[in-house]
Amino acid sequence: MLIDTHIHSDTRGLEDLELMAMCLDGVITLAHDPFEMKNVKVWEAHVEKLLNGEIERAKKVGLNLFVCVGMHPRAIPPEVDEALNKIRDYINHDKVVGIGEIGLEKATKEEREVFIKQLLLAEESKLPAVVHTPRRNKEEITKIILDEISTLNLKNSNIVIEHCNKETVKWALDAGFYAGLTVQPGKLTPLEAVEIIKENKDFANKILLNSDCSSNPSDVLAVPGTVLKMKIEGIGKEIIDKVSQKNALELFNLKV
Template sequence: MIDTHIHSDTRGLEDLELMAMCLDAVITLAHDPFEMKSIKVWEAHVEKILFNELERAKKVGLNLFVCVGMHPRAIPPEVDEALDKIKNYVKYDNVVGIGEIGLEKATKEEKEVFIKQLMLVEELKLPAVVHTPRRNKEEITKIILDEISTLNLKNKDIVIEHCNKETTKWVLDEGFYVGLTVQPGKLTPLEAVEIVKENKDFANKILLNSDCSSNASDVLAVPRTVLKMKINGIKKEIINKVAHKNAVDLFRLNIE
């Protein structure tokens, strides 16, 4: 099992150890721990994830991969400089994508930065992890999909995160990956199970995650949801896809 979206720097070592006991790998992403008043603040955040978190993960045997980027709530003033730095960060072995990027309020600045990062995703031929907000999720998701459609990207390796029942259908219709986040305030394990059931023909486009962060979270969200899928009669092949295989294929994870 793989948890495709966490923020490991917000969790204690004991949580990472618990994940190591249950999961084959996890992916930690850039987020918004504080206001990005300068490029130096953003750089320190990304490098903490890229270097410090890998060291912490090694201590407890957690197989950790990284996505880097500018979260819509954490955009530094020097956007173009940050984009150049991302090009260097993705050269490190454990970096497997760009994220999380996306929109929170769909301001002009957010859209501009989102588009620039999508163009970088296209240039670097890497997967992208796209944030959708808790508030106005449907409205903002539509804007995100519209923004992507205007770019005519060849790269379809894009995960639209924190989907609900309604937005899942829109994302699948556009040919992108659906991220199902099992976390208080987002989806319960059973709600995720229902979405997988209803979209079982698109199981190769669905990923599971916990979005473990400083918010209320369940470090065992992915294994808990897998258990609920088994209890509810979802086929092993489908479970393997949404909980493991899709993540390995999309992010090209080198795991045994």
């Protein structure tokens, strides 16, 4: 059983979803930034496409698809509070398993305010929060993200710090959060992900694997490919099972 915890299915062709269905027992698609969110209606249309069109599209090819809803830091509509109220409605959908993708891109005042509001909503809703970290200035922005979270005194530690690298993974794990390892060109290679898992094997119950399959160059089979590399490198079955499926099943309460 394998789970890809972070994709953007609406950017991929049906043949890619079918290929995922052949190799994965479940995937989680997240709200992102497919176009400029000029108003809340544009943002609503994006999220509702995930909840309606994408779930149905995945079903056609046998892919078990779950959804996280939220405001990506590059896709914040002007009517933030209205969007937050809509998220409260969306989380009642039986396929919604978390709040995401949220986080910071440039750490502007607006981004921080929206990030905090969504973290508090995740706390209120008792759902995991999936937190984006950017390609640029990753270390600097990740530190800001962790500082912002620490000021809130949240009881919910079910927070995933996404797209971690060798440096930031330690910060996320030390803070008690989950670390998302994204195997994608420009982020991590399969072997780099394997090395990070080896170095942090004592925290294997807090590591998640994903492909971030999107409109960027991506490998739809990044998770099974990395699992193969882990086996070749001699990583034990217990650790492989945790990072490739068990942690995801428990964190997102997935029914597969």
